[in-house]
Amino acid sequence: DGGITQSPKYLFRKEGQNVTLSCEQNLNHDAMYWYRQDPGQGLRLIYYSQIVNDFQKGDIAEGYSVSREKKESFPLTVTSAQKNPTAFYLCASSTLAGVPISNEQFFGPGTRLTVL
Amino acid sequence: AQSVTQLDSHVSVSEGTPVLLRCNYSSSYSPSLFWYVQHPNKGLQLLLKYTSAATLVKGINGFEAEFKKSETSFHLTKPSAHMSDAAEYFCVVTMNRDDKIIFGKGTRLHILP
Numbered sequence: 001d002g003g004i005t006q007s008p009k010y011l012f013r014k015e016g017q018n019v020t021l022s023c024e025q026n027l028n029h030d031a032m033y034w035y036r037q038d039p040g041q042g043l044r045l046i047y048y049s050q051i052v053n054d055f056q057k058g059d060i061a062e063g064y065s066v067s068r069e070k071k072e073s074f075p076l077t078v079t080s081a082q083k084n085p086t087a088f089y090l091c092a093s094s095t096l097a098g099v100p101i102s103n104e105q106f107f108g109p110g111t112r113l114t115v116l
Numbered sequence: 117a118q119s120v121t122q123l124d125s126h127v128s129v130s131e132g133t134p135v136l137l138r139c140n141y142s143s144s145y146s147p148s149l150f151w152y153v154q155h156p157n158k159g160l161q162l163l164l165k166y167t168s169a170a171t172l173v174k175g176i177n178g179f180e181a182e183f184k185k186s187e188t189s190f191h192l193t194k195p196s197a198h199m200s201d202a203a204e205y206f207c208v209v210t211m212n213r214d215d216k217i218i219f220g221k222g223t224r225l226h227i228l229p
Contacts, residue, residue, distance in 0.1 A: 004159075033217075040125070042206065042221040043160075058216075090159055103148060103210045103217055107159035 003027065006091050006108035013078075013085070013115050021076045021111045023091035030096045032074035033105065036060060037088040046089075049074055050096060078113065086115045118143050120209045122220035130228045135179075135194040137223045139207035142188060149190045150208040151181055154222075160206065166190065177201070202227045 004025040013019045025032065031050045035043040045058030049068040063082025068074055074093075078085045089112075092105040123138040141147060148167045152160040164175025171183040181192045190207060207220040
């Protein structure tokens with residue numbers, strides 16, 4: 001089946017520790033995105049990547065880092081510098097082909113991170 | 117600059133009655149518009165999208181939305197609500213692949229028995 005997988009579904013971390021969230025897609029999509037979701041705030045963009053070995057900061061990149069070494073993988077690291085990391089994290093991907101560009105995004109099931 | 121406003125944070129309707137979730141946008145150029153649905157602790161699923169074709173867009177699960185340029189609106193409707201429609205709904209706007217994708221803050225739909 002084609003789709004996006006995120007792991008783990010639930011993640012607990014002690015304060016001061018870095019943690020990496022996995023995101024893999026087999027849709028052959030060029031673009032991948034990381035969002036953070038907090039109650040009542042919708043989705044906020046952390047980082048996005050439109051091509052391998054390149055990525056851009058989103059609206060709330062501070063305290064996070066990413067890599068894009070392979071087209072199908074876009075892991076997110078939540079560092080100890082992120083002051084309030086407890087949230088639901090969503091990964092998405094989209095194709096950059098088509099006229100007009102529709103930017104329809106396909107989402108993974110999410111990872112809920114809790115800092116203890 | 118692009119923006120999107122979902123006018124209601126919560127909407128409650130009785131099962132079997134119509135659903136209306138409101139979305140207004142602002143965009144300098146012709147936008148692409150989307151509605152996504154999110155069930156608790158799940159990812160988002162695309163309901164429907166508008167990309168400059170027909171202004172009345174039909175989506176999955178009986179939902180539809182009408183693009184009204186004069187009103188800068190893209191409201192989501194369904195003739196008859198079902199209990200399984202209880203979820204959070206997001207309106208999204210984007211202009212082209214180089215621009216950011218802007219999410220509304222979401223509308224939580226409650227279905228009353």
